[in-house]
Amino acid sequence: xxINNTLNEVLVRLFRDINTLEERAVRTExxxxxxxxxxxxxxxxxxxxxxNMTSVARELEVTTGTLTISVNSLVKKGYVNRTRSEEDRRVxxxxxxxxxxxxYLHHRKFHEEMIEAVLKGLTEEEQGALENALLKLTRxxxxxx
Amino acid sequence: xxINNTLNEVLVRLFRDINTLEERAVRTExxxxxxxxxxxxxxxxxxxxxxNMTSVARELEVTTGTLTISVNSLVKKGYVNRTRSEEDRRVxxxxxxxxxxxxYLHHRKFHEEMIEAVLKGLTEEEQGALENALLKLTRxxxxxx
DNA sequence: AAAAAATAGTTTGAAAGTCAAACTTTTTAA
DNA sequence: TTAAAAAGTTTGACTTTCAAACTATTTTTT
Numbered sequence: 001x002x003i004n005n006t007l008n009e010v011l012v013r014l015f016r017d018i019n020t021l022e023e024r025a026v027r028t029e030x031x032x033x034x035x036x037x038x039x040x041x042x043x044x045x046x047x048x049x050x051x052n053m054t055s056v057a058r059e060l061e062v063t064t065g066t067l068t069i070s071v072n073s074l075v076k077k078g079y080v081n082r083t084r085s086e087e088d089r090r091v092x093x094x095x096x097x098x099x100x101x102x103x104y105l106h107h108r109k110f111h112e113e114m115i116e117a118v119l120k121g122l123t124e125e126e127q128g129a130l131e132n133a134l135l136k137l138t139r140x141x142x143x144x145x
Numbered sequence: 146x147x148i149n150n151t152l153n154e155v156l157v158r159l160f161r162d163i164n165t166l167e168e169r170a171v172r173t174e175x176x177x178x179x180x181x182x183x184x185x186x187x188x189x190x191x192x193x194x195x196x197n198m199t200s201v202a203r204e205l206e207v208t209t210g211t212l213t214i215s216v217n218s219l220v221k222k223g224y225v226n227r228t229r230s231e232e233d234r235r236v237x238x239x240x241x242x243x244x245x246x247x248x249y250l251h252h253r254k255f256h257e258e259m260i261e262a263v264l265k266g267l268t269e270e271e272q273g274a275l276e277n278a279l280l281k282l283t284r285x286x287x288x289x290x
Numbered sequence: 291a292a293a294a295a296a297t298a299g300t301t302t303g304a305a306a307g308t309c310a311a312a313c314t315t316t317t318t319a320a
Numbered sequence: 321t322t323a324a325a326a327a328g329t330t331t332g333a334c335t336t337t338c339a340a341a342c343t344a345t346t347t348t349t350t
Binding site for chain 3: 035037062063065066069070073088089090091
Binding site: 007008010011012013014015016017018019020021043061115117118119121122123125126127128129130131132133134135136137138140141 | 152155156157158159160162163165166188206256257259260262263264265266267270271272273274275276277278279280281282283285286287289
């Protein structure tokens with residue numbers, strides 16, 4: 001079994017596990033109605049200021065139609081505010097509500113704690129190698145895209 | 146530079162793009178009708194021999210009902226063969242068809258190229274450290290799950 | 291041996307997420 | 321002042337997913 005195969009299998013599994021964990025982390029007691037997709041949308045909106053639909057959709061790489069549906073749900077649940085721009089009445093501005101901010105920060109804390117816990121179990125050398133590999137992976141993806 | 150921040154950012158970006166990329170890699174000229182989900186199922190079935198529904202579903206961490214639907218589609222597209230076991234008539238055996246084998250190998254090549262691009266530029270020591278780091282990560286997520 | 295329980299899959303109904311294309315409203319360009 | 325473009329929304333279709341009900345078969349109990 002060479003490192004190539006090991007890496008491949010491990011990456012595939014890791015990817016699946018992280019997704020599962022993310023899903024569970026998002027759905028805590030306080031935020032039962034929040035999905036991992038909801039959180040991604042909220043991350044794209046960002047913690048401060050308002051953004052328009054098109055820019056958030058582009059960031060998430062979905063159509064504005066798709067984003068409309070996600071935002072409908074987030075507005076209904078009270079995580080996101082939606083208003084029409086006064087300068088350009090075509091534009092819809094979305095931002096995190098107070099409840100949305102709290103959920104966002106809560107999730108960010110989870111992320112930070114997870115990363116910390118992961119890194120604590122690695123040696124310096126392993127941390128460096130991991131970081132390098134991830135950067136290379138990112139670069140590979142950008143080239144292929 | 147803080148590896149904690151780097152890791153967080155890199156992971157977030159990676160996870161946002163990785164599905165899209167995989168989707169594109171899978172859907173080549175020869176395999177227009179293949180989705181990334183299809184490929185995951187085929188990977189779980191594996192290139193040789195037949196497996197029953199339950200074991201593949203467990204591997205993929207989905208219900209057998211979900212797998213039934215995936216396999217329906219794969220059979221219809223001609224990537225997977227489905228037969229009933231003679232020893233135990235309850236059991237359904239699934240395996241890759243010839244077309245499925247080809248698609249599977251094609252996709253594996255893409256993965257291998259990706260891994261190669263990642264490993265290229267890492268020293269032997271870094272590669273070993275990376276492997277260790279990933280194995281530890283796997284263990285970490287298994288424990289947390 | 292007959293009845294009950296367990297096992298393997300499939301089907302069904304519901305929900306989320308997605309896209310393309312048609313559509314409405316508003317702004318910009320001809 | 322039309323025509324075209326841009327920003328979002330709506331609609332219809334499709335995929336993926338689960339839980340729960342169901343069918344068929346095998347195993348265990350009684």
